[in-house]
Amino acid sequence: MHNEQFSLIGAAGKPIHGDLTYHKNNTNTPLVIFVHGFKGFKDWGAHNLVARYFVQNGYRYLKFNLSHSGVTPEKPKDVSDLDSFASNTFSKELVDVDIVINHAVTYLGVNDVYLIGHSRGGGLSILQAASNPHVRGLITWSSIADFSSLWKKEQEEDWRKNGKIEVINARTKEKMPLNVTLLEDFEANEAQLNIVNAAKQINIPWLIVQGDDDVNVPFETAEKLANANPASRLVKIEGANHVYGAVHPYPDETLPPQLFEVCEKSLRFLNEI
Numbered sequence: 001m002h003n004e005q006f007s008l009i010g011a012a013g014k015p016i017h018g019d020l021t022y023h024k025n026n027t028n029t030p031l032v033i034f035v036h037g038f039k040g041f042k043d044w045g046a047h048n049l050v051a052r053y054f055v056q057n058g059y060r061y062l063k064f065n066l067s068h069s070g071v072t073p074e075k076p077k078d079v080s081d082l083d084s085f086a087s088n089t090f091s092k093e094l095v096d097v098d099i100v101i102n103h104a105v106t107y108l109g110v111n112d113v114y115l116i117g118h119s120r121g122g123g124l125s126i127l128q129a130a131s132n133p134h135v136r137g138l139i140t141w142s143s144i145a146d147f148s149s150l151w152k153k154e155q156e157e158d159w160r161k162n163g164k165i166e167v168i169n170a171r172t173k174e175k176m177p178l179n180v181t182l183l184e185d186f187e188a189n190e191a192q193l194n195i196v197n198a199a200k201q202i203n204i205p206w207l208i209v210q211g212d213d214d215v216n217v218p219f220e221t222a223e224k225l226a227n228a229n230p231a232s233r234l235v236k237i238e239g240a241n242h243v244y245g246a247v248h249p250y251p252d253e254t255l256p257p258q259l260f261e262v263c264e265k266s267l268r269f270l271n272e273i
Contacts, residue, residue: 018065119144211241217242222236
């Protein structure tokens with residue numbers, strides 16, 4: 001198994017750092033692209049084990065850090081560039097995902113890709129799947145259905161007044177700033193960033209995976225997405241939290257049982273497309 005690092009120029013000229021995992025003697029297998037969520041990154045938790053799982057089962061697996069994730073090559077396991085993190089917007093993230101898909105189609109010998117998006121990355125993947133002809137299948141894990149669910153409505157007044165708000169990194173307890181440009185971008189592009197409307201337009205196979213013990217994204221959110229697109233398939237993972245039992249850093253060499261179940265069900269779905 002081989003892991004190849006790459007970098008691209010992303011939104012606002014900032015780099016997108018990624019890696020492609022594949023079998024050395026089989027470089028033409030179908031391609032899965034993984035899109036991480038808010039405060040997440042490509043090497044969070046068990047993401048590398050997930051990549052290995054899909055490669056062992058007949059796929060190439062590409063994951064990447066969104067250009068404004070705040071994760072640098074020097075510190076690949078933490079959000080440390082808080083200036084980049086603060087200046088992120090949803091529009092920038094959509095540009096990044098588009099750049100990565102175009103790179104894959106241009107340089108990796110594929111015309112179609114499969115997207116897996118987690119949490120906020122699920123929302124981005126839904127928008128891409130509704131509009132990008134190269135996306136052949138979509139899998140969302142614990143996806144949001146509304147970008148504005150990531151903050152409280154009552155925060156917006158102070159956000160506009162102070163120019164930023166702070167979110168807490170649950171693991172490090174660090175305060176992480178978000179500039180008001182995030183809110184302004186959402187409000188200026190609300191129609192284009194409407195996840196539920198995009199969900200209604202998806203006409204490719206779509207698997208919605210959701211734990212029923214997720215305190216970040218309630219199970220009702222997955223039901224809302226499934227109701228928006230009756231052709232989608234909703235799978236409940238019993239007792240699973242937002243990250244299906246993974247933690248960061250992840251200490252084991254095998255996937256947590258619930259995340260393994262997620263991967264199994266996702267693989268079965270991909271093999272049926």
